[in-house]
Amino acid sequence: MATLNILILVCLGYVVLLFGVAFAADRMAAAGRGRWLRSPVIYTLSLSIYCTAWTFYGAVGNAARSGLEFVTIYLGPTLVMVSWWWGLRKLVRVGRSQRVTSIADLLSSRYGKSNTLAVCVTILAVLGGTPYIALQLQSITLSFSIFAEADTSGLYREGSSVFWVAAGLAMFAILFGTRNLDANERHHGVVTAIALESVVKLFALLAVGIFVVWGVAGGMGPMMDRIDASEIGQWNVDAGRWTTFIFLSAAAFVCLPRMFQVMIVENDDEGHLRTAAWAFPLYLLLMSLFVVPIAVVGLDLLPEGSNPDLFVLTVPLSQGNDWLAMLSFIGGFSSATSMVIVTAMALSTMVSNHVVMPIWLSTQEGSGSISGDVRNIVLMARRVSIAVIMALGYFYYSLSGGGTALSSIGLIAFAGISQILPALVGGLFWRGATRTGALVGLSVGFVLWIYTLLLPGMGAAWMPASILESGPFGLGWLRPQALFGIEGIDPMVHTVMWSLSLNTVAFCVTSLLSFPSPLERLQGAQFVNVFDHSAAPRGWTGSVAQSEDLMIMTQRILGAGPAQEFFQAEAEQQGGRSRLPEPTPGFLNRLERELSGSVGAATAHAMIGQIVGGSSVSVEDLLAVADESAQLLEYSSQLEVKSAELSRTARKLREANTKLTQVSEQKDSFLSQVSHELRTPMTSIRAFSEIMRDTRGLSGTEQTRYAAIIHDEALRLTRLLDDLLDLSVLESGQVSLNVGDDSLRSVLDRAVSSALAGTDEKLAVRRSRASERIPLHTDLDRLGQVFINLISNARKYCESPEPVLTISAHDVGGRLVIDFTDNGSGIPPEAQSMVFEKFARVGGDKAGGAGLGLAICREIMQRLGGEISYLPGQGGAAFRVSLPLAYQQAAQ
Amino acid sequence: MSRKVLLIEDEPNIAEAIRFLLTREGWQVQTHGDGADALQVIRAANPDLVILDVMLPGKSGMDILRDLREQDGMQSLPVLMLTARGQSRDREMAENAGVSRFMTKPFSNAEVLTAVRDLHAQATRL
Structure with missing residues (x-):
């Protein structure tokens, strides 16, 4: 007989092995190696955490009690995998595209990021999961106790062993489930360890089965005879129970937090589902293969009253095959540990994300920015959550005393977690599903589950017999196990039927009656049409x-x-x-x-x-x-748009009006200026011609003088008309340039002689003729006109007793710059900005110009691609003419 | 009796023509070509009549007239205003400013002489 010491050592060794595998897998995944870690085989094996200790031990117990009914627990997931794998694929796609971390997160996300819903699902999952964890602890403890019965060392104390098992599992889950916050929430190490455990438990069960068939019964033939002889071999199908259980296990397979964790969250590749669709049913088939033979042989071999849940262990032990029993124990241990670890991980994610973190965040509100240490807080929240969940499981086990049969606890948990199904499936396929609908449906199902199944199952302390018999307050139709007076149904069937159907009806009706928020609509579209939206994750x-x-x-x-x-x-x-x-x-x-x-x-x-x-x-x-x-908001926004348009139009009209007014004022002022410039010489001409006509006895000198005035003023009129025409042509842009080539020197030569011709004034022009050997390629006459104007201005306005005009030419950054600087007093600063405006006769009108010269120069230089500007602070009046150099123009 | 006219006009040729005309009529003609100090010149010259151009360098004839009319003893000084701009608005402005007679350039010599005679006659009758 294997001693407890050896058993404990083997357990510890096995756990250390799991640690090692998980650690190595994490390392490999982190290093980017180990593609097999992401293989469909590992994925399929990890799915087999569906088979917990409940399946490992309880299936045989179930078979021993109720015959072939245990098969339903395998048929549900098989049906899902084979016929609904496209639905699972949609779940996987949604889970990845929405970066979902848990089933609570998925539902919350689908229904407009509702945390209320997430909290509800979390509570439901924890409530459903706690007895389930307790069940695993119970199975480990029970299996320990089998070995302990034979052990005389007195080492074994049941209570403490459960505690240490729970603590150890919590440690494992904490170490590998919360090592880091992966963006994808994937835990390669844990998944790999679980896959290994799946192999171990399958191997152990097959080994026991083979031992039973060939070692105990003596081969297939005798085994079949034994089964035929046993009453459990008979096909005694209760259609209601079978349908219910198949449906229930199928629903639980999809809704269980741990299944969601391995199937959706840990999924690396949608394609893995294709493999799992046939490989996982195969795994289930192998797991169920020897259940009936073990049950039959166990019932035959072992004394009345033996716990059939432990036949997997007790049959080999009774045959003295300690090592097989040990292997079987490890298989059960594997089933229990993998389930507990993944469940704790999944639940802790939900608890920390939807309960702890929102509370923590609300306490942090207003305290400024949330920095990087949130990560540590999340990790800490998860670790604490795992510990709390394991503690809950431990206390549940301690309180319930482990009396209930394994399979019934499992089914209660299944029924509870299945309440998520309507909201989940509805959310995936029905855009009209709303948050309110999900909440109401879930609550209805949840309450019915507690009222009709959980509380009655927990004994008289929780649900007095009077209520069970005659309903609360004597209301017979509210009896927990005979709602609405429908009696005679199996309690489990009763609960599943009522809770899920009312849940679904409430969900659908409320969804139809309520109005989804924009975010819900959006998320609904995202979920229902996930394949349209995300070609690839x-x-x-x-x-x-x-x-x-x-x-x-x-x-x-x-x-x-x-x-x-x-x-x-x-x-x-x-x-x-x-x-x-x-x-x-x-x-x-x-x-x-x-x-x-x-x-x-x-x-x-x-x-x-x-x-x-x-x-x-x-x-x-x-x-x-x-x-x-x-x-x-269409109507109001349309109105707003209209009014905005109106005010825009009004503003534009105002602007146009202002512009027109300005233009008109400018035109008025221009006309007024032109009128003045025309009338002034005409006045002189008229006055002196009348004087000459009407005055007798004018002296000869007087006559000559007045005739000269008339002549000058007539010339002034002509000049003014010429300038006006010139300016209007230049301004209209209709001027055609007569481009030619010459050097700056000769253009200046001509301009100087032209500007000073016929005057006796003494303006000296200083030039550096050597620096003027610059080729020009432009309209030489127009440029000459500008030069003449500037030289004439200097001649007219430079009031120095010895007026000097300095003309200098430079090449400044690829442009030809010619400065005309005189030694007069210059133009006063306040007038400098005005000099290029029309009729801006800054220097008075001693020379009788109309004030258009510089305006014309500005227009000409613009047409030539250059510019003219006043250079302040040069002593006298200084003008700068600049234009592109000839070779650059040629290049253009 | 010496009649004195002050001619404020920046165009030398026009000033010369008017001087010629009025001198022959027996006026003593003083000319001034800038607007900025025109008021002081008027006070200093103390003329019987002022002929005032509108567009003057330094200060416009309109402003000079307006300021003149605000000074003591200058309300009834005859002022003949000449403008080359020829806008009806100018006439209104001049009348508001207190002009005695308003004429648009180019004028006929006879018109000027008539206006000067009329203004002087009115002034002496008072």
Whole structure:
């Protein structure tokens, strides 16, 4: 007989082995090696945590008690895998595209990120999971006790062993489930260890089965005879129970938090489901193969009253095959540990994400930014959650005393967790499903499950017999096991029927009656049409892409102009390295405030979260939400648009009017100026011609003088008309340039002689003729006109007693620059800006110019591609003419 | 009796023509070509009549007239205003500013002489 010491040593050794495997797998995954870690085989094997100690031990017990009914627990998942694997694929796709971390997260996400729903699911999962964990602890303890009965060392004390088992499992789950916060929540180490455990438990069960068939019964033939002789071999199918159990196990297979963890969260590749679709049923088939033979042989061999749940252990022991018993023990141990570890991990994720973190975050509100140590807090929350969940399991076991049969605890848990099914399936396939519907349905199912199954099963302390018999307050139709007066149904069938059907009806009716929020609509579309949205799982988007998405969304909500302004201002505030701002927390806060003015705070928050949170909701979907809310506001926004359009039009009209007024005023002022310039010489001409006509006895000198005045003024009129025509041609842009080639020197030569011709004034022109050997390629006459004008101005206005005009030419940065500087007093600063305006006769009109010369020069230089400007602070009046150099012009 | 006219006109040729005409009529003609100090010149010259151009360098004839009318003893000084701009608005402005007679350039010599005679006659009758 194997001693307890050896057993404990083997257990410890096995756990150490699991640690080693998990650790190595984590290391390999981290190093990017070990592709086999992500193989469909590992995936399929990890799914077999479905087979817990309940299946390992309890199936045989179930078979011994109720015959072939145990098969239903295998048939449910098999049916799901074979006929509904496309549904699972949708779940996997949704889970990946939404970066779902648990089934609570999935439902919360589907129904508009509702944390209330997540909390409900979490509570349900914990309530359903706690007895289930207790069940595993019980199985380990029971199996220990089998060996302990034969052990005389007195080492074994049941209570403490359960405690240490629970503590050890908690440690394992903490060590490998919460080592880091993987973005994908994948735990290669744990999954690999679980896959190993799956192999071990299958191997152990097969070994016991083979031993029983060939070692005890003496081969297939005699075995079949034995089965035929036993009453459990008879096909005694209770249609109601079978249908219920198959359905229940199928529902639980999809809804159980630990199944969700391995099937959806830990899934690396959708394609693995194809393999699992046939390999997992095969695994279940192998697991169930020897259940009946072991049960039959156990019933035959062992004395009346032996616990059939432990036949897997006691049959080999009774035959003296200690090592096989030991192997069988390890198989059961494997089943229990893997289930507990994964369940603890899955539940702790839910508890920490949906219960602990929201509470912690709400206490942190207002205390400024949430920094990187959130990671540590999340990890700590998960670790504590695992410990608490294991403690719950331990206390449940201690309180219930482990009296109930294994399989009934399992079924109670199944029925509880199955209440998630309507909301889950509805959320996947029905866009109309709403958060309220999910909450109501879930609550109805949950309450019915507690009332009709959980409490009655927990004994009289929780559910007095009077209520069971005559209903609460004497209301017979409310009897927990005969609702609405329908009696005579198996309690389990009764519960499943009522809770799930009422759950579904409540879910559907409430969904139809309630109105989904925009985010729910969006998420609904995301889930139902997941295959349209995500061709392949998306990773994190880059920050710039995020900013772009934010920009697109903001434009849709605020309008293109304001959105661009806002983003530009933000980008500039950030230093303006790029066109778009980095999505910093500050920027996101301001953007959220900006958006919440339009779409409400919640939606704005959710929308930004959608984009920045990295979930793969496409921008189109966000836009759809924006459009949807826009439709609701359509009428008012249309009015707003209309009124905005009206005020825009009014503003434009005002602007146009102002412009027209300005133009008209400018025109008036120009006409008035022209009138003055024309009338002034005409006045002189008329006055002197009348004097000469009407005055007798004018002296000869007088006559000559007055005739000269008339002549001068007539010339002045002609000049003015010439200038006006010239200016109007230049301004209209209809001037045709007569481009030629010459050197600057000769153009200046001609201009100087032309400007000084016929005058006796003494203006000296200083030039550096050597520096003027610059080839010009331009309209030489027009340029000459500018030069003449400048030289004439110097001649007319330079009031120095010895007037000197210095003309110098340079090449400044590829442009020819010619400065005309005289030694007069220059133009007063307040008039400098005016000199190029029409009729701006700054220097008085001693020379009788109309004040159009410099305006014409400016126009000419513009046409020649150059410019003319006044150079302040040069002593005298200084003008600078610049134009592109000839060789550069030729190159153009 | 010496009649004195002050001619404020920046165009030398026009000033010369008017001087010629009025000198022959027996006026003593003083000319000034700048607007900025025109008021002081008027006070200093103390003329019987002022002929005032509108577009003057330094200060416009309109402003000079307006300021003149605000000074003591200058309300009834005859002022003949000449403008080359020829806009009806100018006539209104001049009348509001207190002009005695308003004429648009180019004028006929006879018109100027008539205006000067009329203004002087009115002034002496008072």
